[in-house]
Amino acid sequence: MPELPEVETIKTTLQDIVGARIDKISVLNKRLRWPVPVQKLDQFIQTNRIMRIRRRSKYLIWDMDNGYSLSIHLGMSGRVGQFRPETIHELHTHILFDLDTGWQIRYRDPRRFGFLDVIRSQELLTHPRFRNLGIEPLSSELNVDYLKQSLSHSVRTVKTVLMDAGIVAGIGNIYANEILFHAGILPQRLAKTLTESEWKKTVTAVKTVIQDAITAGGTTLSDYRNAQGEPGYFQLDLCVYGRTGRPCRICGKSIKYTKLSGRSTFFCSHCQT
DNA sequence: AAACGCGCCTGCGGGC
DNA sequence: TGCCCGCAGGCGCGTT
Numbered sequence: 001m002p003e004l005p006e007v008e009t010i011k012t013t014l015q016d017i018v019g020a021r022i023d024k025i026s027v028l029n030k031r032l033r034w035p036v037p038v039q040k041l042d043q044f045i046q047t048n049r050i051m052r053i054r055r056r057s058k059y060l061i062w063d064m065d066n067g068y069s070l071s072i073h074l075g076m077s078g079r080v081g082q083f084r085p086e087t088i089h090e091l092h093t094h095i096l097f098d099l100d101t102g103w104q105i106r107y108r109d110p111r112r113f114g115f116l117d118v119i120r121s122q123e124l125l126t127h128p129r130f131r132n133l134g135i136e137p138l139s140s141e142l143n144v145d146y147l148k149q150s151l152s153h154s155v156r157t158v159k160t161v162l163m164d165a166g167i168v169a170g171i172g173n174i175y176a177n178e179i180l181f182h183a184g185i186l187p188q189r190l191a192k193t194l195t196e197s198e199w200k201k202t203v204t205a206v207k208t209v210i211q212d213a214i215t216a217g218g219t220t221l222s223d224y225r226n227a228q229g230e231p232g233y234f235q236l237d238l239c240v241y242g243r244t245g246r247p248c249r250i251c252g253k254s255i256k257y258t259k260l261s262g263r264s265t266f267f268c269s270h271c272q273t
Numbered sequence: 274a275a276a277c278g279c280g281c282c283t284g285c286g287g288g289c
Numbered sequence: 290t291g292c293c294c295g296c297a298g299g300c301g302c303g304t305t
């Protein structure tokens with residue numbers, strides 16, 4: 001489900017719990033992608049205060065006041081939301097965080113592809129989950145030189161490399177499709193065949209699409225909601241994703257569908273070359 | 274070394 | 290109506 005813009009929006013809509021103390025953590029189901037570290041949650045997160053909430057790639061990170069951090073990955077169907085504790089929680093709600101503010105944060109994840117880690121804040125960036133992550137797409141590190149240097153010999157398709165979190169972090173299937181439409185580049189092109197000017201268009205498209213999606217509060221195709229339960233609106237701006245057979249917003253020709261690395265891929269064969 | 278394909282889960286929509 | 294199949298926003302691992 002959530003790609004970078006969705007996690008960024010959850011981060012923003014969760015800022016009002018910064019400063020709160022977590023009084024109690026209830027793990028209703030510890031069988032996520034990897035077992036929930038119940039012991040570490042009890043020992044290092046429970047009874048401590050949330051100092052800061054940030055994002056790296058698609059990870060939501062709560063830095064606590066005792067030098068530990070909680071990292072949360074939402075997988076495909078994960079949600080983090082703020083609720084009144086007396087309300088009934090929905091099916092597939094796996095973890096409850098009771099705050100001293102009287103609110104309750106709930107982690108819900110029907111498909112259970114998400115996962116949580118408790119890591120020393122100092123060791124976060126060298127932790128195996130974070131060590132090999134690529135650069136943030138909105139940072140100045142993402143530029144033509146970086147992509148050329150990383151990918152000038154790659155025989156993978158340009159769409160597949162954009163979705164490789166070890167190259168650029170946070171871009172998933174929706175935004176990879178949209179970025180390449182805006183760049184005017186066919187997703188099945190091999191990375192090593194892109195010209196300097198095509199990499200330049202790619203960099204521009206990454207930054208504008210990701211920033212516009214954040215501004216729109218993310219993409220709600222079916223069930224994505226931010227931490228306050230509100231949907232995003234970037235689905236209204238999608239040009240290719242999920243639009244097979246519908247007219248291209250630029251030229252009117254039919255949007256095409258194929259599969260790349262097992263992922264649904266959408267493009268306009270006229271506007272993208 | 275780099276790249277591919279599979280498996281992990283539940284829910285939903287389409288076809289019959 | 291109901292069943293079955295394929296597909297879904299991500300990631301890590303084993304294999305080649």
